[in-house]
Amino acid sequence: MIFTLRRLPGSDDVRVALPLVRRTRDPHEGQWALPGGWLDVSESLVAAASRTLSETTGLAPSYLEQLYAFGAVDRxxxxxxxxxxxxxxxxxxxxxELDSADQRENVQWFxxxxLPRLAFDHNEIVDYALWRLRNKVGYSRIAHGLLADEFTLAELREVYEAILGRRLDPANFRRQVENSGTLIxxxxxxxxxxxxxxxxxxxxDVELADRGPLGDRD
Amino acid sequence: MIFTLRRLPGSDDVRVALPLVRRTRDPHEGQWALPGGWLDVSESLVAAASRTLSETTGLAPSYLEQLYAFGAVDRxxxxxxxxxxxxxxxxxxxxxELDSADQRENVQWFxxxxLPRLAFDHNEIVDYALWRLRNKVGYSRIAHGLLADEFTLAELREVYEAILGRRLDPANFRRQVENSGTLIxxxxxxxxxxxxxxxxxxxxDVELADRGPLGDRD
DNA sequence: TCAAAAGTGTTCAAGCTACACCCATGC
DNA sequence: GCATGGGTGTAGCTTGAACACTTTTGA
Incomplete structure (x- = not known):
């Protein structure tokens, strides 16, 4: 599941966007689905995720984290x-990269x-990931993963607003983020x-204790 | 990974305890390890976890949640x-149930x-689970899973203190938990x-939005 | 000069912490 | 009575929300 931000053409709004792939085989053929692939025998879970990501978008992620293992029998x-x-x-x-993405006609950004109705239980998966994203933006610095190295506070606030889906007071936002000590x-x-x-x-330098003792491993 | 609370024999302290099984086969034979088992083809992930739990302790859990999928190649x-x-x-x-547990001589509570040095990467797994437990006790009502149906505020506070590893002010604890609206x-x-x-x-009745849109499913 | 975003100051309410204090029971 | 845990009150601090206000630029 891949997230990025896009500015809507007609308006000034920034929105969360994600790429989906159109299924070309029978279970749910023709429907849109999350990109995915099979785990290789000698490949770690992150490595497989990273590989699938690059096969879909041709890009390396700025942030990558395990979401959940879904294993219902009937999914x-x-x-x-x-x-x-x-x-x-x-x-x-x-x-x-968008131009080359146009050529991969089975990949589209939404x-x-x-979202439309997706294949399998993928709507639920997206809902859960969006919930995690909204939660996490509050107590970790993942917003960084959606921005360039240098950014204005207004740009940072735009990221928060897009993820949380509501306006934030510029004055209070500035103070909170300045006092957090994560910005230089x-x-x-x-x-x-x-x-x-x-x-x-x-x-x-600031450790976020984001994922606890797991750190950046696995 | 199974958690419960036990009162230390010598003192008044309550501590977090967990059962481990002694390995009887070769990778790490003789060492202690987390209980585990294989996923059946027509069995959901929770069902397999629940089954393994019951095979280890003979009990049904009061709370059960997915922790993480560990998949490093060299684990x-x-x-x-x-x-x-x-x-x-x-x-x-x-x-x-403790008496019958004595009979299963390959299961012991720690x-x-x-903890001693465990087989595989199981020490890291325990560390991560303890971190999750400590986090979660703050914003959800999992403490309920360690208590009987009816309990005093002092007993509830004991649970928090055991998990967090520090004393809490009885007066303030009472007010916080009373104002949360989760107690009758x-x-x-x-x-x-x-x-x-x-x-x-x-x-x-109170929804905890504990796991977001995942709710109690899967 | 004016509009608009950048940035600062101030006030109010809510929540947490520390700690003093009263209440009810067993011994 | 008195020790002890149950339970209440309160003052001080921190945090965040709301919003008025000043500053600096482009047009």
Missing amino acids: SPTRVVSIVYWALLRADDVST DAAT PTDRFRTGSHRPARLYRYNQ | SPTRVVSIVYWALLRADDVST DAAT PTDRFRTGSHRPARLYRYNQ
Whole structure:
């Protein structure tokens, strides 16, 4: 499951988007489904997730984490246990790649809020992943995975707003994120419209204890 | 992975305890390991976890949740992917069963804080599960899974203290848990020493949004 | 000069912490 | 009576929400 942000063409809104693949074989042929693949005998779970991701989008994720193992007996005609991972892609990486994606005609990007009916139990999986994403944005720095190295506070706030689905007070957001100690101000500014905004970087030193003793392994 | 609470014989302290099984075959023969088993072709993941649990302890869990899927290539001589579940048992259920457990000589209960070196990567798995338990006690009502139907606030606080590993202020604990709306006071009291303490039940109606859209399924 | 975003200050309410204090029971 | 845990009250601090306000740019 791959998430990124896209600016809606007609409006100023930023939305969560994800790529789906059209099924070309019989269980649910023609329907859209999450990209997936089989685990190789000598391949770790993350490695398999990473490989599948790259086969679908041609990109390396900026964040990758196990979501859940789905194993109900009736979720597929044949018995399948899916160990689902979710990933974040930076918007600028995606945009440089969109043209080639057009050529993979069986891959298409969708707005996460308005998905069609998907194959298998994939709608439930997406719902759960979106719930995790919304939760996690509050207590970890995954927003970083959706931004370039340097960004303004307004851009960071846009990410939070897209994920949480509601507006945040710019003044309070600034203070909260500044006090968290995870941001380093640079001496560069983003100009172009109105008053220039200071650019920030994420502080790599702060441990987030995001995943507890699991850390970055597995 | 099975958790319960036990009162230390010598002291008044309550500690988190878990059962381990002694390996009787070659990878890590003789070492202690988490109970586990193979997934049947027509068996859901929870069902397999539940079955393994009952085969180990002869008991049904009061709480059962998927922990994580471990799939590093080198975690076992042969390739094994373990989808680990964790469970809670009520202390009183366990104590009625302890005698028969003595007969299963390859099963033994350990204090979670002072475990020996376990087989495979099982120490890491326990660490991660304990971290999840500590986190989760803060925002969900899993403490319920370690208590009888009716309990005093002091007993509930003991559960929190055992899991978190620190003392809590009785006055503040009372207010927090009362204001959470998850407890229903009964008109019964626990007598026997000093002033009788009111017994409480958990309010089954409150949704905890514990696992998000996953709910109790899978 | 004006619109609009960047950035600062202030107030209010809610929640948590520490701790003093009263209440009811067994011994 | 008195020790002890059950239970209540309260002052101080921190955090977050709301919103008024100042600053700096492009047009």
